[in-house]
Amino acid sequence: MVARGWQSLRAHGLAVVAACLFLCLLILAACIGPELPWLHPNTVDVAHISSAPGWSHILGTDGSGRDVLARALIGARTSLLVGVASASILIAIATIVGAVAGYFGGAVDVVIARCIDAMMSIPLLLLALVCVGVFRPGTLTVILVIGLLGWPPTARVIRAEALTLNHRAYVTAGRLAGMRSDQIIRWHILPNLVPLITIASALQLGIAILLESTLSFLGLGVKPPTASLGSIIEFALEPGVFDNQPWIWLPAAALLVGILVSIHLVGDALRGVLDPSTRRDSRQPHDTKSMSRGTVRAQHLSGQADSTDGSEALNVEGLRVVYSGRYGETVAVENVDLRLARGEIIGLVGESGSGKSSLAMAIADLLPPGAAISVGRLDIDGQRVALGRGKADRRSRRAMLGYKVGVVFQDPSASLDPTMTAGRLIAEPLRVHESLTRRALQARLGSLLERTDLDSVTGVSTRYPHQLSGGQKQRVGIAMAIACSPRLLIADEPTASLDVTVQAKLLELFRSLRGDLGVSILLISHDLAAVGQIADRIAVMHRGRIVEAGPTEQVIRQPQHPYTQGLLVSAPHLGRGRGKLPIVRSDTPYAPVTNNE
Amino acid sequence: MVEAVGTRPWQAVYGLPRIVLHRVFQAVPSLLVLSVAGFALTSATPGDPLTARMDRQAVVLMTPEQRAHAVHLLGLDEPLPVQYIRWLVRAIRGDFGYSIQTGQSAWKVVSAGIEPSLILLVGALVVIVVIGPAIGVIAASHEGSAIDRALSGAIVALLAIPPYVLGLVAIFVVSVRLRLLPPGGMRVAGVPLTFPVLLQHLLLPALVLGIANAAPLARYTRASMLEVLSAEYIRTARATGAPEKAVLFRHAYRNASLPIITVVASLIPELFAAAIVTETIFAWPGIGTLAVQATESKDGPVLMLIILIVGLTTMSANLLADILYKLADPRVVVI
Numbered sequence: 001m002v003a004r005g006w007q008s009l010r011a012h013g014l015a016v017v018a019a020c021l022f023l024c025l026l027i028l029a030a031c032i033g034p035e036l037p038w039l040h041p042n043t044v045d046v047a048h049i050s051s052a053p054g055w056s057h058i059l060g061t062d063g064s065g066r067d068v069l070a071r072a073l074i075g076a077r078t079s080l081l082v083g084v085a086s087a088s089i090l091i092a093i094a095t096i097v098g099a100v101a102g103y104f105g106g107a108v109d110v111v112i113a114r115c116i117d118a119m120m121s122i123p124l125l126l127l128a129l130v131c132v133g134v135f136r137p138g139t140l141t142v143i144l145v146i147g148l149l150g151w152p153p154t155a156r157v158i159r160a161e162a163l164t165l166n167h168r169a170y171v172t173a174g175r176l177a178g179m180r181s182d183q184i185i186r187w188h189i190l191p192n193l194v195p196l197i198t199i200a201s202a203l204q205l206g207i208a209i210l211l212e213s214t215l216s217f218l219g220l221g222v223k224p225p226t227a228s229l230g231s232i233i234e235f236a237l238e239p240g241v242f243d244n245q246p247w248i249w250l251p252a253a254a255l256l257v258g259i260l261v262s263i264h265l266v267g268d269a270l271r272g273v274l275d276p277s278t279r280r281d282s283r284q285p286h287d288t289k290s291m292s293r294g295t296v297r298a299q300h301l302s303g304q305a306d307s308t309d310g311s312e313a314l315n316v317e318g319l320r321v322v323y324s325g326r327y328g329e330t331v332a333v334e335n336v337d338l339r340l341a342r343g344e345i346i347g348l349v350g351e352s353g354s355g356k357s358s359l360a361m362a363i364a365d366l367l368p369p370g371a372a373i374s375v376g377r378l379d380i381d382g383q384r385v386a387l388g389r390g391k392a393d394r395r396s397r398r399a400m401l402g403y404k405v406g407v408v409f410q411d412p413s414a415s416l417d418p419t420m421t422a423g424r425l426i427a428e429p430l431r432v433h434e435s436l437t438r439r440a441l442q443a444r445l446g447s448l449l450e451r452t453d454l455d456s457v458t459g460v461s462t463r464y465p466h467q468l469s470g471g472q473k474q475r476v477g478i479a480m481a482i483a484c485s486p487r488l489l490i491a492d493e494p495t496a497s498l499d500v501t502v503q504a505k506l507l508e509l510f511r512s513l514r515g516d517l518g519v520s521i522l523l524i525s526h527d528l529a530a531v532g533q534i535a536d537r538i539a540v541m542h543r544g545r546i547v548e549a550g551p552t553e554q555v556i557r558q559p560q561h562p563y564t565q566g567l568l569v570s571a572p573h574l575g576r577g578r579g580k581l582p583i584v585r586s587d588t589p590y591a592p593v594t595n596n597e
Numbered sequence: 598m599v600e601a602v603g604t605r606p607w608q609a610v611y612g613l614p615r616i617v618l619h620r621v622f623q624a625v626p627s628l629l630v631l632s633v634a635g636f637a638l639t640s641a642t643p644g645d646p647l648t649a650r651m652d653r654q655a656v657v658l659m660t661p662e663q664r665a666h667a668v669h670l671l672g673l674d675e676p677l678p679v680q681y682i683r684w685l686v687r688a689i690r691g692d693f694g695y696s697i698q699t700g701q702s703a704w705k706v707v708s709a710g711i712e713p714s715l716i717l718l719v720g721a722l723v724v725i726v727v728i729g730p731a732i733g734v735i736a737a738s739h740e741g742s743a744i745d746r747a748l749s750g751a752i753v754a755l756l757a758i759p760p761y762v763l764g765l766v767a768i769f770v771v772s773v774r775l776r777l778l779p780p781g782g783m784r785v786a787g788v789p790l791t792f793p794v795l796l797q798h799l800l801l802p803a804l805v806l807g808i809a810n811a812a813p814l815a816r817y818t819r820a821s822m823l824e825v826l827s828a829e830y831i832r833t834a835r836a837t838g839a840p841e842k843a844v845l846f847r848h849a850y851r852n853a854s855l856p857i858i859t860v861v862a863s864l865i866p867e868l869f870a871a872a873i874v875t876e877t878i879f880a881w882p883g884i885g886t887l888a889v890q891a892t893e894s895k896d897g898p899v900l901m902l903i904i905l906i907v908g909l910t911t912m913s914a915n916l917l918a919d920i921l922y923k924l925a926d927p928r929v930v931v932i
Contacts, residue, residue: 242769
């Protein structure tokens with residue numbers, strides 16, 4: 001428990017804790033320090049003028065004989081106070097303007113948005129310079145200038161959020177209930193803007209402190225006798241101080257950097273906690289919710305195909321896939337054995353989350369980084385695959401892809417690079433694996449297009465994926481997968497996102513590929529009926545295990561495992577309605593697996 | 598409404614004139630708002646309003662009657678809105694009044710700073726465009742590792758460190774202690790401004806300005822790359838057997854760099870702000886230095902002109918970003 005808390009703290013919190021600690025200590029020091037008699041910022045030590053750091057003055061003294069540490073602390077106090085004051089004004093204005101623009105919309109919104117655009121096209125510092133030029137420089141001027149000019153970026157963010165809140169059901173309900181606009185804004189809009197405003201406050205506090213220090217550094221901010229960190233750093237510009245007496249300006253610069261970095265870290269942490277849209281856990285796969293959790297049980301399914309003599313297209317033994325994510329480990333595939341003879345089509349069926357995609361992607365080594373694969377043996381095309389985690393092994397596995405193993409993915413709309421034309425996409429595996437002349441490449445491309453019935457689409461090779469239909473896109477995906485005539489084709493629900501007529505045509509295409517190229521196909525689907533049309537054998541997966549496998553006829557006619565029976569019942573039949581997929585307990589015994597050869 | 602129109606990127610240019618026109622029409626009110634605000638501020642600037650409109654020598658020699666006549670002729674006794682319209686008409690004709698500080702025409706004063714500023718900005722942009730994406734891509738491709746954490750830490754530090762502190766420390770270390778590069782200025786007095794001399798003077802300020810502003814781009818590139826790297830088409834690219842490096846650059850970066858173009862454009866206002874201080878500490882004779890001097894001497898006409906130039910540049914940069922974005926992504930078609 002403690003160890004895990006420490007772990008998560010170390011992942012992103014340690015710097016934040018340090019930042020908070022630093023800020024607290026600094027605020028304390030800035031409050032108390034300058035009040036101490038021996039650390040008074042304006043006491044002049046005539047004996048020590050511009051003296052280097054030493055015993056009497058830890059950080060030395062400046063040109064007037066004042067203690068540098070005391071000056072830096074009083075400077076930090078001014079900077080923090082000016083920052084907090086101006087950021088408060090800024091956030092208040094931004095909240096009101098943003099909420100009003102987002103809530104009322106229409107003409108009000110357009111006018112406000114144009115004003116925000118105009119103000120944001122000028123850097124805040126330049127605007128501030130102009131205003132300081134008009135008014136007398138001084139602490140109050142700086143606070144007002146930053147507060148009154150700095151709100152547009154924050155207002156824009158708040159406006160966008162208010163705009164979406166405006167369409168929420170509870171706002172509409174409030175409006176229908178006859179609430180006044182100001183009541184809706186105060187009760188429904190503003191409270192929901194709080195997380196956003198909190199994040200913006202931290203961000204803008206940093207920006208305000210930076211701006212104040214910059215103005216003061218340029219001699220246009222706070223004026224003596226008031227000192228801020230920026231005005232102390234300005235001493236660096238005095239002749240002789242910059243290079244010969246760096247102790248006068250360096251501590252203030254370091255303190256300023258410390259403050260700004262700390263505020264930034266805290267702001268980032270706040271964003272991570274409060275803004276759900278930035279939360280991401282890249283290692284959490286999308287479909288783990290129904291995957292089985294549990295302990296490892298040795299569960300070998302033997303005698304699935306003929307004995308191992310190196311003649312199979314695929315031989316997997318003892319494959320296990322575990323995802324580790326925020327909520328612990330999830331076993332997606334548990335001890336699976338699978339064999340594919342050359343030219344064989346196996347249909348791998350099961351509900352979503354049963355682990356069939358994980359199994360397929362594990363074979364191709366295409367799982368996301370958070371997945372751990374362990375496998376006893378993996379042969380592809382009769383050759384042992386190097387299973388090491390080293391660079392050389394990973395490279396050799398990658399080199400197999402597109403060459404010996406082709407993969408077709410589920411959603412053709414998402415799985416084709418949107419910036420490449422179909423021609424370039426299909427040619428990619430050829431470019432990677434075969435060094436062909438331009439002409440040979442064109443010829444291969446032509447025959448691949450013909451093979452996948454894409455040649456009837458005019459100008460297909462110069463079209464981008466978004467200019468093709470779903471079925472055409474999946475044909476492009478298939479053409480990519482078979483470009484180098486692989487021995488094994490893994491098709492992960494290739495027809496799931498397409499309509500039924502296209503589905504039938506694609507299944508026909510897979511069948512003809514097997515006939516013409518002699519490729520073995522691992523066809524993954526949740527649709528037992530569709531797979532049954534072309535598969536020689538069917539393997540049924542449930543909760544990460546293969547619960548039943550056998551020749552297609554046998555599995556469909558005489559299903560042994562209750563889960564398979566359920567799958568068959570739940571498939572829709574014309575005129576019969578649809579049965580319900582029963583919930584199968586994970587401890588249901590597996591059906592005896594019969595040898596098909 | 599997005600629809601497939603062209604089949605090649607250049608055919609997508611089809612809709613470009615429309616975007617340009619649309620954006621120009623959008624920019625006009627923004628510029629007007631800006632000029633009203635600027636005019637209100639500069640006319641509130643204390644000082645003799647006459648010297649801001651006429652040659653100073655002439656003003657000094659005037660009798661009170663002539664002065665009153667001039668004030669009347671220039672419309673300075675008229676209400677502010679009328680004055681604003683007159684100012685606007687003159688500005689459109691290219692007459693921005695006279696600098697209070699030097700007595701020269703404001704355009705002459707400011708235009709002298711345009712070229713040095715452009716040189717510095719282009720130099721900084723080169724630095725930004727080189728190191729920002731590089732840091733982002735390296736961090737993203739090592740997500741979660743020590744390299745990623747170190748680079749992300751550096752990004753946070755760079756986001757937070759004020760550019761002028763970075764500049765001071767750079768001058769202190771590079772020019773004062775190591776004596777590698779000149780500490781400031783754009784040229785050596787008495788020596789003709791050749792390219793090597795310019796480069797020698799440009800290197801440090803451009804690096805400081807670039808590094809200080811590369812952090813947002815680096816952070817954006819990292820996030821964008823991470824998002825793209827988890828996209829399904831990256832898995833497809835890996836499935837073709839392409840080496841990881843090719844996947845990273847040919848597929849991931851190409852897609853991730855689409856929003857990056859917009860980010861670079863959005864950096865322009867911040868870059869101007871950082872340039873103001875960078876020019877000041879490096880004694881670079883650009884618009885930023887001029888702006889600080891004009892503020893100190895309350896030189897309204899010069900400040901006003903600088904604001905207009907900066908605003909116009911920013912808006913043009915945003916427009917350019919839109920056009921580039923459209924050229925890079927074949928899917929973006931504006932109807």
